[in-house]
Amino acid sequence: MSSIDDGEKFALGTEGEQRPWQDAYRALVQSFEAGSGRRYVGHSVPRNDVLYKVRGKAKYAANIALPDMLHGRFVRSTYPYARIKRVDVSKASALPGVRCVLTAADIPDDRLKVGSLVKDTPILAKDLVRHVGEPVVAIAADTLEIAHAAAALVEIDYEPITPVLTPEEALKEDAPRLHPNGNLIANLSNAVGDVDAALARADVVLEDTYTNEPIEHSYLEPQGGISFIDPDGVLTLLVCTQYPHFHHKQLADVTGLPLEKIRVIQTVIGGAFGGKIDVTIECASCLMTLKTRRPVKMLLENEEVFSATTKRHxxxxxxxxxxxxxxxxxxxxxxxxxxxxxxxxxxxxxxxxxxxxxxxxxxxxxxxxxxxxxxxxxxxxxxxxxxxxxxxxxxxxxxxxxxxxxxxxxxxxxxxxxxxxxxxxxxxxxxxxxxxxxxxxxxxxxxxxxxxxxxxxxxxxxxxxxxxxxxxxxxxxxxSGVRNPSTARIELTEDGIVIANCGTPDIGPGSDTALAQIVGEEAGVNIGRIRVVSGDSTKTDDSGPTSASRTTYFSGNAAMLAGRDFRRQFSDLLAKKLDVTPENIRIDNDQVIVNNKPMRFEDACATLGSDVKQIMAYGVFNPDSELDFVxxxxxxxxxxxxxxxxxxxxxxxxxxxxxxxxxxxxxxxxxxxxxxxxxxxxxxxxxxxxxxxxxxxxxxxxxxxxxxxxxxxxxxxxxxxxxxxxxxxxxxxxxxxxxxxxxxxxxxxxxxxxxxxxxxxxxxxxxxxxxxxxxxxxxxxxxxxxxxxx
Amino acid sequence: MANIDITLNVNGKDHRVAVRSTEMLLEVLRDRLGYVGTNKVCAQGICGACTVIVDGKSTTSCLALAAQFDGARIITVEGLEHDGKLDPLQEAFMKHGAVQCGYCTPGFLMSARAFLNDNPHPTRTEIIDALRGNICRCTGYKKIIDAVEDVAARSAR
The missing domain is CATH 3.30.365.10 (Aldehyde oxidase/xanthine dehydrogenase, molybdopterin binding domain)
Known part of the structure; x- marks a missing residue:
């Protein structure tokens, strides 16, 4: 089993599995094409991963197994707030089949803390636990059963502290400081006009207080991933995430490895809704792989998803x-x-x-x-x-x-x-x-x-x-208020597959399909030949996360620009090859029209031969969105x-x-x-x-x-x-x-x-x-x- | 703990397997026999993601002890297609946009297949009732119900 093939994120399978699918999908989308006007944009084209999903073939993290793979598990805090007095992993480590037991003591202090915006979250708790379910120890063992058994052998002595459970308590003068800079994460305000004067002269003033309860995202697929070292020595992480490029950079900080020695690939993801944008298993899994030099798979259980992943505020x-x-x-x-x-x-x-x-x-x-x-x-x-x-x-x-x-x-x-x-x-x-x-x-x-x-x-x-x-x-x-560019890069293969590399991953809504529709529309090629590669830190650029409803607009704009560039580069290249002027070449409806004579797109690609590799179309979209937060x-x-x-x-x-x-x-x-x-x-x-x-x-x-x-x-x-x-x-x-x-x-x-x-x-x-x-x-x-x- | 030897017929193929008495059918299908199309989510019998058809009945395999199923005929999502031809439900799920993230999809397909086998011409209300044991967080159910209704309507003709 080649590790890279198994790392292939593409929902539709590996290169070898791809061809029959391309034909089937092309047949499927043909029935959705309109006779005139826009061919793809604005049409209800089926998702480009749907054949795999209805057949039970989608490569979710849970479905990927690698030879020699270890199974990882966290031991989590049982207190909302406590000092850790002692962590004894000796019995757990001695259990046959246990290959790695990781605690905060194994991670240098300056690499211990991670986080999406602020690095304040320990990979494994050190000295203090701040919520029930916080990871304290990570274990990797030959089987999940052994990992569970070892987890039960870990001894942690806690000294409970009275927890702070409401924002009102947290703001009290004498409240314990939960973090070094105090208890406020955000304190933002803005005012325009004169609110008090306007309220004073208003005919009607309505005042009320509105509240809500915490919500679990309840994506069906639990967080999970597999880390391994590929044959080239690259630490590779396959993980269901909304933002693989974030983990890529963060893992460089955590491991000390250069970026080129780390690759993060988004697996087909079973829903996210904002719940797969933070760190869960990524760092612990990779650190255990580096220690053992073996693949490590970590999957949360439903109870962990509910008790130990982020909630709605x-x-x-x-x-x-x-x-x-x-x-x-x-x-x-x-x-x-x-x-x-x-x-x-x-x-x-x-x-x-x-x-x-x-x-x-x-x-x-x-x-x-x-x-x-x-x-x-x-x-x-x-x-x-x-x-x-x-x-x-x-x-x-x-x-x-x-x-x-x-x-x-x-x-x-x-x-x-x-x-x-x-x-x-x-x-x-x-x-x-x-x-x-x-x-x-x-x-x-x-x-x-x-x-x-x-x-x-x-x-x-x-x-x-x-x-x-x-x-x-x-x-x-x-x-909100910071630049967040997206890019797209388009390549071509000799047999006529258009590969669109877009950074933002498809987290379920079908954004890969929307991007294919946009590229197909702009480039003039059938979307059945477009393979969208998204959410892979090696093959794609950091284009921000899939969040804030941004993928169609940001990555879509980048894909459109790249599609335009592709069309131009393709025409120029073919013109040179056939010795005609580029103006006499058009790509339309999956055909290449040269001096008013149509040829199949595949035949045009075959004509170009290995020259197709010269095509490196690029689009970047970086709108001016900036806000002064003061x-x-x-x-x-x-x-x-x-x-x-x-x-x-x-x-x-x-x-x-x-x-x-x-x-x-x-x-x-x-x-x-x-x-x-x-x-x-x-x-x-x-x-x-x-x-x-x-x-x-x-x-x-x-x-x-x-x-x-x-x-x-x-x-x-x-x-x-x-x-x-x-x-x-x-x-x-x-x-x-x-x-x-x-x-x-x-x-x-x-x-x-x-x-x-x-x-x-x-x-x-x-x-x-x-x-x-x-x-x-x-x-x-x-x-x-x-x-x-x- | 002694292992129990059982035979499971999965998608028409017999498998001899020695299971532990505590092992769930879902674990045996996924981890021992490689039928990973069936997904594990809640492990509480609530979400229906692990639904397979056992002797004609839709079953939440996460709560079913494998040892009870010696000789059973099991159909998983991988067994829906025949000779490269998809089940009409699979076709309808694609056509109606009933799939988003896809994690619940195999469970819905199997619940719907077992239901339509028993009741090929249901009303929309009956379809909704039949799918009450499956959770989908992406679609809001409408397109899933539409897909099942479409298959029922076509088989009625």
Whole structure:
């Protein structure tokens, strides 16, 4: 078994397996090609990894085995906060079959700490543990059973310390300092205009506090990877991650090896949603491989995923909204206290995004936003779909719905009066372009009016209250306020395979397919011959992570530019070979037309022979997105997406159970590259949003997670999803995006909880400010409204 | 602990295997026999990712003790295709966009296959009910249900 072949990330298999697939996939996509206009962009082409996935052949990390492979396992902290008095691994090390037992003592101090933004997270805990589940010891053994047995033999003496479990406690003067620089991870604020004066003269001031519970991403595939040393001596890590290039650089720091001696390849990934962007097994696995010179495979168990990987932040959002009688919002004041957990992870990014998004998608003259995120001894909070904005939208959109009720206005009209438009200046001073927000309101309005009438006129179900609610969003694409370029490089093989090397990995949504569509469109070749290689630190450039809905826009732009460059280089090269002028060569519909005579693309490649290697097409996209994080002035994102969503719910009066039979989502995501794929993003995001709104919560007690596994964590199933989800992509094109595209993935979830909350108020007259809006709470509120004690 | 000799017929092929009494069918399929298309997720019988068809019934293999299945006929996702021809469900999952990350896909395919074998002409509500034991975090279920409904509708003709 060749290690490199097994390291091949490509979902569709190794080079040898590739050819039959190419033919099958080409046949599959042919039925989706349009006769005219754009051939690929805008068409629902099947995913380019789908054949492997439906056949059970996809190479997820768990499915890869290497000869001589060891199995790794962590021993984790059993306390939320404790001093480590003693770690004794002698019995574990002596167990036959144990090949490596790693503790913090084996790692030099200056290489011990890692992290996505701030290096504050020990690979293995030293002296202190800061949360339950923190790795203290790593073990590699001949079998997983031996690794488990050895883990049970590790002796760790702890001296428990009273944990800090809320941000309020963490901010107290006499609170223990959880990290050397204190307990604040983020303390950011921004103000424009005069909020206090505007609130004082507002006709209506609404004030409330909004909260949420921690959420587990609940990707189905647990974190996992395999590290090994390849025949060239390169430390290679196959891992399911959103950002292989980050691990590449970090592993260089941790191991002291030069970058060229390390390769990180993303395996086919079973979902991520922000949960596979931090360090879990990567460093420990590689260090154990370096010690043993053997492959090491580490896979988390479902319980570890729930108890020891990052969670969605909990936030307490104090919100004040001031408006005039005519519906104009004159002031927004928001103060957020967030629980960042034990280590900093992506807390700073989440905080920055909240401040920048405070008013969006509205044009409000006086805005003040502050967020403080603290360390606690809870499990670390990190990135999760929307980077915090779903909580912001729950607060702001709920406030705006209240305002509409207060003023007796339609919730659509209030939004329309305050909506941002092309040319609006945001709180950071950015002038917005290609804004389709009002069009999303226009799309939802007739449905809203029609359903309102239908519900009023429709037959009443006994014991069931029905209601409608809507909410909106504006969301910035890409990193917040720092440059984050993407590149694409295109090569060609003599037998006509176009290899597009793009850095950002496909983490499930189908971005590799979207990139192939963009390259195919721009280069004029059939996407069945395009092989997208993504997420490989050797074959691709660091193009940032797949996060923040950025891949279609950033890598898509780079792929488009590379496709253009490819077409030019190919024509020039063939012109030279055939001794014609390049202007007389065109590539169209997978044919090469030379002096008006078509030839098959393969034949043109064969004509070029080994000269095809001279083609090295390149595209880079590096938009000017910079923000001063002190003044909060600048252009934090190159573009923004917008949406308005409408929920129709039914509330059971006796049980408080909420069902969501119908849901509409109108999105401005720019030009849609793959409608079927984009719809899938919206539908999945809506159901994930419903989970957060109604059912999901990580239950914590004294720093321990009480429901660490799917059995006790309520994930929405097929019966919980709306029977009808209607996605509407409004007609809008962003000229800065590839073929007018913006981005899709995260926006889908953001308005959901606020829309459901509004529908609950419409149905039952109840306003809930805390997620999840559980049946028990609804029943109690219904009873209280009737004046009965439950 | 003594091993127990059993025979498993997987996708039409007999395998003699000595299993420990505590070993789950999922582990035997994946780790001993190499049928890694069946995925392990919750190990609690909740998510359905490990669903295989045992003697015609969809079964969560993560909670099924292998030793109980001597002589059983098991179909995994690898056994859905015949002579290079995909099962109509596999075709429909591709066509309808019912696959995103794909980790739940084999489990959904096997649940749906067992269900359609018993009930080839179900209503949409019956399909939703039949898929209640499978979790998907990516798709929101709509396109999966659409795919199964499409196969049911075509077999009705």
């Amino acid at each position: 909990t936030m307490k959002i104090r919100h004040r909204l001031g408006a005039m009688k005519d519906g104009r919002i004159v002031a927004l004041d928001m103060d957020i206290l967030a629980d960042g957990g034990a280590y900093s992870s992506y807390s700073l990014i989440v905080a920055g995004r909240c401040v920048v998004h405070a008013a969006l998608p509205y044009d409000i003259a006086n805005v003040r936003a502050r967020i403080r995120t603290t360390f606690t001894n809870n499990m670390t909070a990190g990135a999760m779909r929307s980077f915090g904005i779903v909580k912001l939208a729950f607060a702001t959109e709920s406030q705006i719905n209240k305002l509409a009720d207060e003023l007796g206005m339609s919730p659509i009209e209030v939004r329309r009066i305050n909506a941002v438009e092309t040319g609006t200046k945001t709180v950071t001073g950015q002038i917005l372009h290609a804004v389709g927000f009002k069009k999303t309101l226009d799309a939802i309005e007739p449905i809203y009016e029609e359903r309102k009438k239908a519900l009023a006129a429709g037959p009443k179900k006994p014991g069931v209250l029905r209601g409608l609610g809507l909410a909106s969003l504006g969301y910035g694409i890409g990193y 003044t909060f002035k600048g252009n934090p994102y190159p573009t923004y997406t917008y949406a308005t969503q409408l929920a129709e719910i039914e509330v059971d009066i006796d049980t408080g159970k909420i069902e969501v039979p119908r849901f509409w989502a109108a999105h401005d995501a720019g030009r849609i590259v793959n409608p079927m794929g984009a719809e899938g993003q919206i539908e999945g995001g809506v159901v994930m949003g419903l989970g957060m709104a109604l059912w999901e919560k990580i239950c914590r007690s004294d720093g321990y997670i009480q429901n660490p596994g799917m059995r006790d964590y309520l994930l929405p199933g097929a019966k919980d999803a709306p029977t009808e989800i209607t996605t509407i992509f409004i007609d809008n094109e962003d000229e800065t995006g590839p073929f007018g595209a913006k981005g899709v993935a995260e926006a889908s979830l953001i308005p959901v909880p606020a829309a459901v909350a509004a529908a609950l108020h419409d149905a039952a007259g109840i306003r809930l400010n805390a997620m999840p809006m559980e049946a028990e709470t609804v029943v109690k509120k219904l009873a209280a409204r009737k004046g009965n004690k439950p």
